Amino acid sequence: MPELPEVETIVSGLxxxxxxxxxxxxxxxxxxxxxxxxxxxxxxxxxxxxxxELARRGKHIIFRLASGESLLIHLAMTxxxxxxxxxxxxxxFLRASFNLDSGQQLRxxxxxxxxxxxxxxxxxxGTLLGRLGPExxxxxxxxASLATALKDRAAKIKPLLLDQSFVxxxxxxxxxxxxxCAKINPQRRARTLVPGEVQRLYYAIREVLSASIRNRxxxxxxxxxxxxxxxxxxxxxxxxxxxxAPCYDCGVPLRRLRLGGRGTYFxxxxxxxASTTASEPR
DNA sequence: CAATCAACCTGGGTGC
DNA sequence: TGCACCCAGGTTGATT
Numbered sequence: 191m192p193e194l195p196e197v198e199t200i201v202s203g204l205x206x207x208x209x210x211x212x213x214x215x216x217x218x219x220x221x222x223x224x225x226x227x228x229x230x231x232x233x234x235x236x237x238x239x240x241x242x243e244l245a246r247r248g249k250h251i252i253f254r255l256a257s258g259e260s261l262l263i264h265l266a267m268t269x270x271x272x273x274x275x276x277x278x279x280x281x282x283f284l285r286a287s288f289n290l291d292s293g294q295q296l297r298x299x300x301x302x303x304x305x306x307x308x309x310x311x312x313x314x315x316g317t318l319l320g321r322l323g324p325e326x327x328x329x330x331x332x333x334a335s336l337a338t339a340l341k342d343r344a345a346k347i348k349p350l351l352l353d354q355s356f357v358x359x360x361x362x363x364x365x366x367x368x369x370x371c372a373k374i375n376p377q378r379r380a381r382t383l384v385p386g387e388v389q390r391l392y393y394a395i396r397e398v399l400s401a402s403i404r405n406r407x408x409x410x411x412x413x414x415x416x417x418x419x420x421x422x423x424x425x426x427x428x429x430x431x432x433x434x435a436p437c438y439d440c441g442v443p444l445r446r447l448r449l450g451g452r453g454t455y456f457x458x459x460x461x462x463x464a465s466t467t468a469s470e471p472r
Numbered sequence: 473c474a475a476t477c478a479a480c481c482t483g484g485g486t487g488c
Numbered sequence: 489t490g491c492a493c494c495c496a497g498g499t500t501g502a503t504t
Binding site: 268344451 | 473474475476477480481482483484
């Protein structure tokens with residue numbers, strides 16, 4: 191669940207409580223979600239380290255450590271990262287805990303267990319993050335760069351938006367919301383988008399993500415911020431999980447289809463299959 | 473390059 | 489109640 195707005199909310203909330211603090215104790219309950227070293231080795235290498243900076247890239251949470259290494263956490267679908275008083279009652283599905291010199295405990299919990307923790311050096315960090323596409327809210331991401339990226343791609347636009355090497359941070363909820371906002375059918379081929387559509391897509395990406403960040407993310411089920419609180423953007427979703435319900439703009443029942451194995455929600459009237467100016471080959 | 477599928481896990485909802 | 493089945497916010501690798 192955690193997509194860019196949720197990870198951003200977690201990171202910006204926790205940063206003041208983590209930056210400059212030292213890890214005095216580390217425990218892991220689920221060795222297989224670690225990456226390279228054994229659980230014991232993983233903990234040993236982390237204990238005593240000081241967190242220099244908490245950062246985000248795409249959906250990745252990055253703990254930059256004083257040693258030059260980084261702890262990378264990906265929450266996948268059900269991961270949570272919550273700061274608790276050290277004596278707080280146990281959380282379900284706890285996979286790792288990090289005791290800080292402030293007396294607080296950072297807890298990583300994950301029901302489905304798809305989340306990943308990694309301890310990496312600078313080179314490996316660069317390799318992993320280098321595979322990601324542009325940050326959609328950064329100055330590097332422009333209408334022109336998006337147009338260039340779309341130009342030669344035959345793929346359908348929805349799966350392309352989910353591709354983290356195309357643009358970093360969009361997931362299934364926001365991809366659908368963005369395409370509705372831009373009035374583009376999720377099955378449109380990327381290279382068939384005309385300039386006006388590319389521009390709408392660009393501003394839809396920025397607007398949808400920014401709005402969700404202002405609302406501290408979307409909580410359907412397991413998402414919580416860094417302090418265990420739900421977000422509120424679920425009240426503002428226009429299409430996600432609303433199949434059969436009327437479109438807020440035109441009243442037509444919204445539809446659901448499967449694209450790239452993912453549930454996809456859209457309005458058949460507001461997001462028609464072909465634009466009036468571009469046609470699909472074949 | 474594009475598309476599909478399976479895999480990693482657990483839990484909730486639905487329909488029989 | 490039980491059970492089978494489908495669904496779920498993500499990512500990766502194999503296959504065609």
